[in-house]
Amino acid sequence: MHSAAKVWVVAKLLLSKFNVFSSLLIPFFMQGSHQACCSIKELDVFNRAHEIKVDPDKPLEGVRLAALQARKTLLVPTPRLRTGLFNKIVPPSGATKEILRICATSQGIKEYSVPVGLDAKARVDLVVVGSVAVSEKGWRIGKGEGYADMEYAMMVSMGAVQEDTPVITVVHDCQVVDIAEELLDDHDLTVDYILTPTRTIKTNCKRPKPQGIIWHKVNYEMLEKIPILKSLRYREKQTGKAVTLRDEHSDLADTNTPAALNEKAMAENTRPQTATGSAQIRQHYVENDSLNPRLEGSDVITTVYVGNIAPSIRVSELKCALREFHATPLRLNWQGAQHRAFLDYKDKATAECAVSSLKGLSLGGNTLRVELAKNQRNKGQVEINSQK
Missing domain, CATH: 3.30.70.330 (RRM (RNA recognition motif) domain)
Incomplete structure (x- = not known):
């Protein structure tokens, strides 16, 4: 069964890199998901963190709950970055465990969150992303749409993350596979820790993470899909940076x-x-x-x-x-x-x-x-x- 699952993951990995599927999902695994997410509590990088960015994917629901229970500031990217970059989850005063569980869900994100603007001075101590597949070296493959990579690059541009900000992914054991480094591009995000139901893997990855938005790889279509990019491009141009689009x-x-x-x-x-x-x-x-x-x-x-x-x-x-x-x-x-x-x-x-030009301007x-x-x-x- 595990062998068949690996074939499935590798197939999706290759298909996502060549854009055969346009709407791949981060795989959700029922058995072992809770254990994998809970193991984040054992990491020093989690315990030291004050502000954590966690993707809205279903497999990361347990991580979001752990962050809320530990009274961390929890930031969740807006879906496909259509309306901004982050929403901050704000549980009601005196929230019970059950309310916190709801806050960690996709419905809770809608009901208990407030938008975070570009000038909010977010300082993210830990980044948690979903993956389709990941290697023990830290190479990561997402859904093929590049949103996690873009989110990280935008956080760099905002000054919200530093070079040493750790990145974690949570996957099933069968999603940990060998990935050829030539499949990676310079905008691809790598991970420092991999959490599975049975293992915690420290990758010791030395490959540099994105240093910011690579504007010559961005096109007009992306600007329309991700309005906040317009504001970031405007800000960077004001500082004299090269922002020529592809x-x-x-x-x-x-x-x-x-x-x-x-x-x-x-x-x-x-x-x-x-x-x-x-x-x-x-x-x-x-x-x-x-x-x-x-x-x-x-x-x-x-x-x-x-x-x-x-x-x-x-x-x-x-x-x-x-x-x-x-x-x-x-x-x-x-x-x-x-x-x-x-x-x-x-x-x-x-x-x-x-x-159309001004849509999303901040x-x-x-x-x-x-x-x-x-x-x-x-x-x-x-x-x-x-x-x-």
């Missing part, structure tokens, strides 16, 4: 690609027609406070609503981010006291491009809410001068 140059060279069309649409918004025209437009920004039907009509002007703006954010910071994400509007109506702003674009297509620790406006207009428009 398909950035080729996409912009092809005028038929969505990225190129987006760039073109945004550029047209900021291209002055004439010096006189620009002066007239600038005067119009200041004087036009009324809800002019021509401005509000979808045939000419479409407005984008930006909400959940952090109190610490100034209009100049929002302007800078809009330029950076190629989403410069014709006008910006800043309502900082209400933590919101309204952006006017020349048509609906351009506005939708802006919404400023001042808040993830912005960006959507087409629904008559949420007010007075007090402010011009964005793209030359400043």
